[in-house]
Amino acid sequence: MRRPPFVRAVAVTALMLLSSACASGGTDEGSGSPGPSRAGAAASGPPGAAAPRRLPGPEPADLGVPAKAEHLIPARTGTGPRRLPAFTPGEDAFTVYVSCTGKEKLRLEFGTDPRPTEVSCGNPSTVGVVHTDPERQTLTVRPASPDVRWSIAVVDGETPL
Numbered sequence: 001m002r003r004p005p006f007v008r009a010v011a012v013t014a015l016m017l018l019s020s021a022c023a024s025g026g027t028d029e030g031s032g033s034p035g036p037s038r039a040g041a042a043a044s045g046p047p048g049a050a051a052p053r054r055l056p057g058p059e060p061a062d063l064g065v066p067a068k069a070e071h072l073i074p075a076r077t078g079t080g081p082r083r084l085p086a087f088t089p090g091e092d093a094f095t096v097y098v099s100c101t102g103k104e105k106l107r108l109e110f111g112t113d114p115r116p117t118e119v120s121c122g123n124p125s126t127v128g129v130v131h132t133d134p135e136r137q138t139l140t141v142r143p144a145s146p147d148v149r150w151s152i153a154v155v156d157g158e159t160p161l
Contacts, residue, residue, distance in 0.1 A: 063097040063125050069155035073139070077151045081142045087154060088136050095159040096139070098152045099125040104144035111138050121148055129158050 063075055072087035072094055087094075100106045100121035107116040110130065119126050141150055 063099055063151055063153050064127070065097050065153050065155060066159055069095075069159055070157070071153060072156050073152070073154040075151060075153040077149065078141070079143065079149050080146060081140065083138065083140045084152070084154070086136050086138050089132065089134050089156050091157045092134060093129055093131045093158040094137070095155050095157065096128045096130060096152065097125055097155070098128075098141075098150065100143065100148050100150040102145070102148045104148045106144070106148060106150055107142040109140040109142060116142070121150075127159075131158075 065071075065075065070090070072089060073084050075097075076084075096108065098106065098108065098119055100119065102121045104121050106119045106121060108119065109116045117128070139154065141152055143150060
């Protein structure tokens with residue numbers, strides 16, 4: 001059954017507000033994560049490539065993603081807006097883990113939903129479950145300012161909060 005976009009927005013907003021948080025990062029640094037991955041892009045560079053440059057400011061908080069979670073988007077860190085690789089959940093839900101630094105906010109834009117989810121930065125990791133049909137999904141991270149560093153990971157299914 002196809003759920004209207006507002007159902008997705010309400011579900012993720014309510015759950016993210018329960019555990020509000022944020023820690024941020026610089027330009028996209030796909031740091032990868034343990035466990036299987038179905039992300040649309042590789043998480044790291046080729047072997048022997050230079051290590052990603054260290055970004056100024058505090059490191060993003062540990063996202064707390066369960067070790068055996070199936071990653072749709074492996075953990076990555078960045079600054080500035082970033083459209084993440086498209087992904088397709090295998091179930092009727094996916095879980096977003098996000099953290100950002102600073103005193104600003106971070107907006108998460110799900111597909112074409114006109115109402116983004118806002119996350120307050122400077123708190124522990126935020127976890128939100130999005131209920132949707134198992135079809136191609138897109139997610140854009142949009143910080144309120146260039147000073148916000150963020151980390152995000154998306155895993156398949158509904159993981160324990």
